[in-house]
Amino acid sequence: MKEPDILEILGQKIGLGQSAQLSFNVAKLHTQNTIDVPIIIERSKKPGPTVLITAGIHGDEVNGVEIVRQIISKGINKPRKGTIICVPVINVFGFLNMKREFPDGRDLNRVFPGISGGSLASRVAFKLVTEILPHADLVMDFHTGGADRFNAAQVRIIKTEKTLDELAKVFGPPFIFYSKNINKSFRNTCHKLGIPILLFEGGKSFNIDNTITNTGVNGVKRVLNHLEMLNRNFKVSQPKQSCIYLLDSKWIRAKYSGMFKATVNINSKVKKGDDLGNITDPYGSFNHFVKAPNDGFIFNINESPIIYQGDAIFHISTKVKE
Structure with missing residues (x-):
């Protein structure tokens, strides 16, 4: 995509070499206070690609927000050429309340590309897709694991995409995870529009982890x-x-309910039959050891001290390419 000399976005015109902090008005609270999503734009005097860096699609995924915050605060978003657009917190509603979903109960990452007259979450998705996304040549979107489930730092892409393979390798995470696009997700919408997207996962919700943050920031620097x-x-x-x-x-799912403690570290390479953790009861009468079902890498660990039968407690690779 040829970068225009004048970038027109959200009704404002931004020339080469200019900076801007815009916002799109999402909605008003029931108190009539407005809620705005800040958009930070930095343009070089020299034309080049436009990179969109996003986080906070889920309001409780604070570590992704921290990665984008550091990119802005350190000035990494000021490009030598081209344009960098940062949206640190897309789901401002969820971020304010430390909740994954929107106030309407919907998961923003399951309503893309959205509808202009739809639900609150759908309207935000629609505005992002129609007002911001068309300007991007590349998207880097930052997420974390769910509550209590700690993800190893990883970039998720679909198979058979040469551009994504190259960019994911340049990003340099410990793991590159081939996973299918989920219907109505932001990633799937980018794919349908022909815009390459690197989805970074790392850490867990309600938490900031320095290792995960550094991996994300360093990855962005490598790609830029x-x-x-x-x-x-x-x-x-x-x-x-x-x-x-x-x-x-x-x-790997829990066979029993009880108190849970993992004994293996995230990113570990394990052998079939290795102890991964144990499930006990509060009375000292029961102790079940969780074994690795196959050789592989542990790239997600449930850190909740209390689990129920059927809960996902470890994510283990079954086929890898090193």
């Missing part, structure tokens, strides 16, 4: 450097290890 957009003031570090491609995986 690859696109010749990173300001020369920043140094780019190489990943500490080569990416491991997760080709297939499965969840």
Whole structure:
């Protein structure tokens, strides 16, 4: 996509070399206070690609918001060429209340591309897709695991996309996870519009983890450097290890309810039959050891101390390419 000299977005015109902080008005609260989603735009004097960096589609995924916050506060979003658009918190409603969903109870990441006259979540999705997304040549979207489920740092992409394979490798996470696009998700909408998207997962909700944050920030720097957009003031570090491609995986579920403690660390490579953790009861009469069903990498761990039968407690790879 050829970058225009004048970027017209949300009714405002931003020229090359200019910066802007815009917002799109989502809705009014029942108190009549407005809720705005801030959009931070930085343009170089030199034309180039437009990169959209987003987080907070789920309001409780604070670590993703922290990654984008650091990108802005450190000035990484000021490009050597092209344009960088940052939306640190898309679901402002959820972020204010530390809830995953919108006040209407809907998961924003299941209503894309949205409808102009639909539910509150659907209207936000529609505005993002129609007002912001068309300007992007690449999207990097930041997420975390659900409540109590800690995700290893990973970039999720679909198979057979050469551009995504290249960019994910440049990002340099510990894991690249091939997963299908989910219907009505932001990622699937980007795919249908032909816009490459790297979806980063790491950590868990209601939590900020320094390792996850550093992995995300360093990954963005690598991708921007690859696109010749990173300001020369920043140094780019190489990943500490080569990416491991997760080709297939499965969840290990609890056979019993009880008190749970994992004994294996996230990112660990395990062998079939290895102890991963144990489930006990409060009375000291029961102790069940959770065993690895196959060789693989543990890339998600449930950190809840109390679990119920059937709960997902570990995500383990079943097929990898190292």
